[in-house]
Amino acid sequence: MKRQNLRKALMVVFVLSLPVTMFYLSPLLTLQGAWKGIVTSSLLFVALSAVLAFFAGRVFCGWICPGGAVQEVLFPANDRRIPGGKYDLIKYGVAAVWLAFLAAFFVRAGGILSVAPLYGIEGGVSLATPVSYLMFYIAMGGMVVLSLAVGRRPFCHYGCLLAPFMIAGKYAAIKLGTPRLRLHAESEKCIDCKLCTKNCPMSLEVNAMVKASAMDSPECISCAACVDVCPKKVISLSFSSAVSTKKE
Ligand code: SF4
Ligand code: SF4
Known part of the structure; x- marks a missing residue:
């Protein structure tokens, strides 16, 4: 933390x-x-x-x-x-x-x-x-x-x-597929404890986002609270150019 x-x-x-x-x-x-x-x-x-x-x-x-x-x-x-x-x-x-x-x-x-x-x-x-x-x-x-x-x-x-x-600005980068700071999730590791959701300061349903492998919410403020609280290290925040394929 x-x-x-x-x-x-x-x-x-x-x-x-x-x-x-x-x-x-x-x-x-x-x-x-x-x-x-x-x-x-x-x-x-x-x-x-x-x-x-x-x-x-x-x-x-x-x-x-x-x-x-x-x-x-x-x-x-x-x-x-x-x-x-x-x-x-x-x-x-x-x-x-x-x-x-x-x-x-x-x-x-x-x-x-x-x-x-x-x-x-x-x-x-x-x-x-x-x-x-x-x-x-x-x-x-x-x-x-x-x-x-x-x-x-x-x-x-x-x-x-x-x-x-x-x-x-964020969605322009998503559309163009340019490198950006973004959340990643390895959903198969998730144990559905929902700690990420409970701790999200923007009240996002983070565990549902993880399940859907759809981590690009417009309301996400890149605070990394979900990353830091997850006991299974499912979520990470890093700079990459991978294009998000699913919508929130
Ligand atoms: S980075 Fe912050 S705002 Fe975005 S989903 Fe995680 S806890 Fe919520
Ligand atoms: S905190 Fe981690 S293990 Fe728990 S629901 Fe969220 S992503 Fe899954």
Whole structure:
């Protein structure tokens, strides 16, 4: 479990870095910039996260994202597994609306006029004004209340507008068969103890995925919790170019 301890430690570090980093990930700041024809750091980050997912899936969500970390920190208070399926589609709607506004704002501004990574981030630090503190407390408060009320990582499933871009990057790699970080399973070794499913922070039916040899779920965040908890070493996470042949 050393790897999971490292992952949790990293996530705590990224949560603590939020006062500096929050606006580099802000979808609202992206729209503010677009209104003036400015490409902000947060928009650059959307593109970067899709590129990262092309090579490593949603590793950002599992290892780096401060929002994901805040939700996992609350697992001891409520770690109820949550339903995915059609509910997971909500975030695609959120992303589509955001993308439509983004395009409309750039068109209104006359196109992309400049690239300014520090736009709206005074001195490079996110929490520098009373308004920024207010936004911080609203965003974090919403995340905390949602997690306590619903269970495991609800925002990642239903509300994150970055996730669809990362999923697009991941599935582009799957389609092209390019080398990527991916889960593998030797299903014949599985004893169906379901520890992988119980420990998946994204509430995935991992043992069913193993049985079906279909390890490419769009909701998998490459956290490797299933890998580390499996008593029979059925699952592994490694970089390879094998094309997934079965759908989730
Ligand atoms: S399937 Fe495994 S690697 Fe993917 S989110 Fe669940 S526990 Fe993490
Ligand atoms: S933890 Fe391992 S042995 Fe248990 S159900 Fe999952 S894959 Fe099978």
